[in-house]
Amino acid sequence: xxxxxxxARHAGVSASTVSYVLSGKRPISAVTRRRVTASIxxxxxxPHAGARAxxxxxxxxxxxxxxxxxxxxxxxxxxxxxxxATTARAHGYDVLLLTGxxxxxxxxxxxxxGLAEAVILMDVQLDDGxxxxxxxxxxxxxxxxLPADPAGLNCVDLDFRAAGALCVDHLAGLGHREIAxxxxxxxxxxxxxxFAERTLGGLRSRAAEREVRMLHRPCEGSHDAVAGVLAxxxxxxxxxxxxxxxxxxxxxxxxxxxxxxxxxxxxxxSVVAVCADQIAAQASVPLTSVAIPAQExxxxxxxxxxxxxxxxxxxxxxxxxxxxxxxxxxxxxSGPPPPPRTxxx
Amino acid sequence: xxxxxxxARHAGVSASTVSYVLSGKRPISAVTRRRVTASIxxxxxxPHAGARAxxxxxxxxxxxxxxxxxxxxxxxxxxxxxxxATTARAHGYDVLLLTGxxxxxxxxxxxxxGLAEAVILMDVQLDDGxxxxxxxxxxxxxxxxLPADPAGLNCVDLDFRAAGALCVDHLAGLGHREIAxxxxxxxxxxxxxxFAERTLGGLRSRAAEREVRMLHRPCEGSHDAVAGVLAxxxxxxxxxxxxxxxxxxxxxxxxxxxxxxxxxxxxxxSVVAVCADQIAAQASVPLTSVAIPAQExxxxxxxxxxxxxxxxxxxxxxxxxxxxxxxxxxxxxSGPPPPPRTxxx
DNA sequence: CTGAAAGCGCTAACAG
DNA sequence: CTGTTAGCGCTTTCAG
Numbered sequence: 209x210x211x212x213x214x215x216a217r218h219a220g221v222s223a224s225t226v227s228y229v230l231s232g233k234r235p236i237s238a239v240t241r242r243r244v245t246a247s248i249x250x251x252x253x254x255p256h257a258g259a260r261a262x263x264x265x266x267x268x269x270x271x272x273x274x275x276x277x278x279x280x281x282x283x284x285x286x287x288x289x290x291x292x293a294t295t296a297r298a299h300g301y302d303v304l305l306l307t308g309x310x311x312x313x314x315x316x317x318x319x320x321x322g323l324a325e326a327v328i329l330m331d332v333q334l335d336d337g338x339x340x341x342x343x344x345x346x347x348x349x350x351x352x353x354l355p356a357d358p359a360g361l362n363c364v365d366l367d368f369r370a371a372g373a374l375c376v377d378h379l380a381g382l383g384h385r386e387i388a389x390x391x392x393x394x395x396x397x398x399x400x401x402x403f404a405e406r407t408l409g410g411l412r413s414r415a416a417e418r419e420v421r422m423l424h425r426p427c428e429g430s431h432d433a434v435a436g437v438l439a440x441x442x443x444x445x446x447x448x449x450x451x452x453x454x455x456x457x458x459x460x461x462x463x464x465x466x467x468x469x470x471x472x473x474x475x476x477x478s479v480v481a482v483c484a485d486q487i488a489a490q491a492s493v494p495l496t497s498v499a500i501p502a503q504e505x506x507x508x509x510x511x512x513x514x515x516x517x518x519x520x521x522x523x524x525x526x527x528x529x530x531x532x533x534x535x536x537x538x539x540x541x542s543g544p545p546p547p548p549r550t551x552x553x
Numbered sequence: 554x555x556x557x558x559x560x561a562r563h564a565g566v567s568a569s570t571v572s573y574v575l576s577g578k579r580p581i582s583a584v585t586r587r588r589v590t591a592s593i594x595x596x597x598x599x600p601h602a603g604a605r606a607x608x609x610x611x612x613x614x615x616x617x618x619x620x621x622x623x624x625x626x627x628x629x630x631x632x633x634x635x636x637x638a639t640t641a642r643a644h645g646y647d648v649l650l651l652t653g654x655x656x657x658x659x660x661x662x663x664x665x666x667g668l669a670e671a672v673i674l675m676d677v678q679l680d681d682g683x684x685x686x687x688x689x690x691x692x693x694x695x696x697x698x699l700p701a702d703p704a705g706l707n708c709v710d711l712d713f714r715a716a717g718a719l720c721v722d723h724l725a726g727l728g729h730r731e732i733a734x735x736x737x738x739x740x741x742x743x744x745x746x747x748f749a750e751r752t753l754g755g756l757r758s759r760a761a762e763r764e765v766r767m768l769h770r771p772c773e774g775s776h777d778a779v780a781g782v783l784a785x786x787x788x789x790x791x792x793x794x795x796x797x798x799x800x801x802x803x804x805x806x807x808x809x810x811x812x813x814x815x816x817x818x819x820x821x822x823s824v825v826a827v828c829a830d831q832i833a834a835q836a837s838v839p840l841t842s843v844a845i846p847a848q849e850x851x852x853x854x855x856x857x858x859x860x861x862x863x864x865x866x867x868x869x870x871x872x873x874x875x876x877x878x879x880x881x882x883x884x885x886x887s888g889p890p891p892p893p894r895t896x897x898x
Numbered sequence: 899c900t901g902a903a904a905g906c907g908c909t910a911a912c913a914g
Numbered sequence: 915c916t917g918t919t920a921g922c923g924c925t926t927t928c929a930g
Contacts, residue, residue: 209667211923222901227925237899254665258612259923261603262906272650276635283627286634290621293652302668305617305650307638320599322554322907323647431837460805461837467813492776492806556907567917572909582915604907607922667923901930906923913918 210251219247230255261322269302270513271324273315273338275331276308281456284484284502285330288352291506292328299514312341319347326513328352332363334402348516350509354402358529362516364508367531368403368482371498372410374536375452375480378496380418383544384450384478387415388441389424390434390462392455397426407454407482423448429457431464438465449545450478456487463492474543480536488539496542498534505532555596564592575600606667614647615858616669618660618683620676621653626801629829629847630675633697636851637673644859657686664692671858673697677708679747693861695854699747703874707861709853712876713748713827716843717755719881720797720825723841725763727889729795729823732760733786734769735779735807737800742771752799752827768793774802776809783810794890795823801832808837819888825881833884841887843879850877 216223221240228234229244236244247253261267272292274285293303304324306314308331315338318324325348329338332353342349343360351363379387389411391397392404408424415422423445427437441448453459459481463473471477473493481488481497488497508530561568566585573579574589581589592598606612617637619630638648649669651659653676660683663669670693674683677698687694688705696708724732734756736742737749753769760767768790772782786793798804804826808818816822818838826833826842833842853875 209923212925213923223924224902224926225900228900231925233926235899240900252665254662256607256923257666257668258603258606259906260925262601262607262908263923263925265603265906267603269649274631274635276639282631286619286627286631289631289650290619290652293650294621294654297652297655302663303650304614305634305638305648307635307642309639310642317599318647320597321602323602430835457835460809464805464809464812464837467809490775490802492809554907557909558907568908569910569918570916573916576909578910580915585916601907604922605909607924608907608909610922899930902928904925904927906925909920909922911918911920914916 209256210253212253212255215244215247215251215253218251219243265322267322267325268300269304269324270296270510271304271306271315271318271327273306273308273327273329277331281484283486284500287484287502288330288506288509291503292510295507295510299510301510301514312338315341315346326350326517328509328513332402333399334405348513350513352505352509354406354529354531356402361529362512363529364505364512365403365529365531366500366505367534368406369410370531371482371534372407372412372452373414374410374498374534375482376411376414376418376420376422378480378536378538378542379450379452379478380414380420382450382478382542384420385545386421386445386447387423387450387452388445388448389422389452390437390441390455390458391424391426393428394426404454411452421445427455427458429455429461431461434458434461435465438462448477450480450542452480452482454482456483459483459487459491459495473541476546478542478545480542485537488537491541493541494539496537496539498536501532501535508532554601555598557598557600560589560592560596560598563596564588610667612667612670613645614649614669615641615855616649616651616660616663616672618651618653618672618674622676626829628831629845632829632847633675633851633854636848637855640852640855644855646855646859657683660686660691671695671862673854673858677747678744679750693858695858697850697854699751699874699876701747706874707857708874709850709857710748710874710876711845711850712879713751714755715876716827716879717752717757717797718759719755719843719879720827721756721759721763721765721767723825723881723883723887724795724797724823725759725765727795727823727887729765729890731766731790731792732768732795732797733790733793734767734797735782735786735800735803736769736771738773739771749799756797766790772800772803774800774806776806779803779806780810783807793822795825795887797825797827799827801828804828804832804836804840818886821891823887823890825887830882833882836886838886839884841882841884843881846877846880853877 212226213223216226226244229236229241296303327347327349330352332351332355334356336355354363354365396404425437427433473479481495485499488495557571558568561571571589574581574586641648672692672694675697677696677700679701681700699708699710741749770782772778818824826840830844833840
């Protein structure tokens with residue numbers, strides 16, 4: 209292994225000079241710099257990560273904790289993770305992958321050992337067990353998701369309330385007066401995962417404001433489950449003219465069932481989804497949808513962390529909750545409700 | 554930060570003793586050990602990762618390179634990644650997340666800087682650009698996937714050839730004489746991703762052996778694309794009585810289309826998939842399938858790496874290709890072909 | 899603008 | 915069974 213000392217000797221300078229050439233922390237004459245960089249190049253020198261971390265107490269590593277559970281929509285998770293890794297690299301950081309399995313202790317471990325300088329937590333629950341560790345003199349952290357009490361925490365998430373409201377606005381604007389919401393599986397609500405409940409809140413309050421009648425049903429993703437929920441909805445509220453779906457796995461079953469029961473989309477019934485753009489665009493009927501900005505979430509999380517790591521001890525722009533504004537893309541699945549059937553037609 | 558030296562002082566022993574208590578690399582008397590562990594506990598000591606890596610030249614970190622591309626079935630990727638992380642932790646290793654974006658240079662970087670001791674590569678292409686780095690005095694590595702020339706490389710993968718053969722055996726055993734294969738999107742074949750072609754090879758040769766007529770069509774995952782491919786197949790080979798699908802996103806569209814065109818599964822037509830078990834089990838018709846053992850792949854990859862890292866310099870059991878035996882699970886989508894229609898019925 | 903030198907916290911001979 | 919002592923390779927004062 210080639211060391212900094214060897215580079216220094218090769219270039220005929222001192223070790224510190226090589227170090228400063230690398231870090232740029234003090235002025236170096238053009239000729240020295242050239243000599244040094246040439247030697248580095250020639251010898252194929254690579255600074256030792258451990259030595260660096262030891263001497264500077266900065267590992268240049270961010271820990272990313274992904275949920276072990278896999279009942280949520282996975283592609284979004286991976287997309288966030290990849291965005292985190294990519295953005296981190298762009299700032300000279302590497303990413304350590306932690307699974308939820310180890311829980312709060314994993315945070316203590318990687319952080320206490322100086323392995324990671326900071327952490328990003330995905331899939332945060334409303335009363336997440338990892339939060340106490342973070343509030344109490346914890347390491348710099350950013351949560352992707354919004355817990356019940358975000359006080360003193362750094363969070364990035366989609367504004368799911370606004371997303372819900374956006375769906376209602378779109379449908380109400382088209383003239384729908386009665387809608388049904390097909391939600392995540394019951395387990396997601398039971399775990400209080402926040403985002404599902406926030407979306408619901410947004411849907412409900414905007415529906416009330418715009419005098420739209422609304423029904424909500426959690427739903428497993430299986431074909432049979434969707435069939436059951438759909439049947440119940442149509443039974444209880446025969447005049448429902450639009451569905452809002454927040455459950456990626458329920459999308460195709462729903463569309464298939466609507467087709468099978470002779471309901472054309474969007475002529476007879478409209479469908480609006482809250483899901484990854486890719487899913488919406490590739491559905492058997494391209495769906496009007498509110499996207500989940502996975503890449504943006506990952507990117508923002510890292511950027512806030514970097515700001516905190518490199519900025520003023522408690523500088524601005526790095527604290528509090530940041531909610532990304534949802535965007536609704538109109539595709540082929542939404543339109544005005546069908547004219548009321550003339551009785552006896 | 555509390556250091557080993559402080560622990561030593563607190564326990565009234567030397568630093569090396571503390572170190573040896575931690576590593577177990579030499580016998581320690583019960584009483585000393587108790588004193589030391591008590592001090593460690595009390596002071597909340599955590600060894601500094603960087604210092605350790607520097608002194609021992611072992612970082613206890615494995616780099617995992619996941620593809621940036623996302624046109625492959627993502628949940629399998631995440632499942633492998635999580636299995637890698639979990640297994641690595643069980644062996645005292647952490648996992649560094651690399652994206653394909655940086656390419657071969659990322660391998661050089663993390664490995665040359667001593668950041669990672671070894672690497673695991675996912676989604677290996679037949680002529681992967683990262684392979685030269687690995688053959689040439691590269692770091693210990695395990696590939697998940699099988700390149701064209703695995704000589705000198707360490708690979709773990711599902712035996713896709715056998716998987717293909719297994720599908721044919723199952724269908725031939727039920728009496729099917731003519732089958733169609735709906736494959737991955739054309740891009741996957743164009744990239745020479747290996748697994749798709751190996752499956753095809755297994756399907757073809759076993760079909761030839763068992764005198765089953767077979768047709769193969771690559772296929773995008775969209776509903777429309779599947780519709781087009783299906784129409785063509787039924788047109789060209791009206792007597793096809795079974796489908797083998799190796800394309801997770803095509804599964805639901807296919808089932809929906811079969812339903813819509815009045816073909817009952819499995820009475821009129823059988824469907825066998827090569828995909829994640831979860832997908833197969835949750836499909837609108839639970840699918841007979843050959844599973845992709847994501848967890849097992851991740852686990853084996855790590856275990857082979859650990860064996861190589863801790864074992865004899867070039868010990869056994871750590872070299873060459875390991876292909877996992879595929880398992881076919883019979884569910885509700887496969888059965889005997891329908892009786893030949895009596896002409897004029 | 900550059901050098902010398904003192905650690906960073908831990909491991910692993912080497913000595914008992 | 916335990917202690918002493920060199921480093922591991924780099925960063926960063928302190929001096930010039």
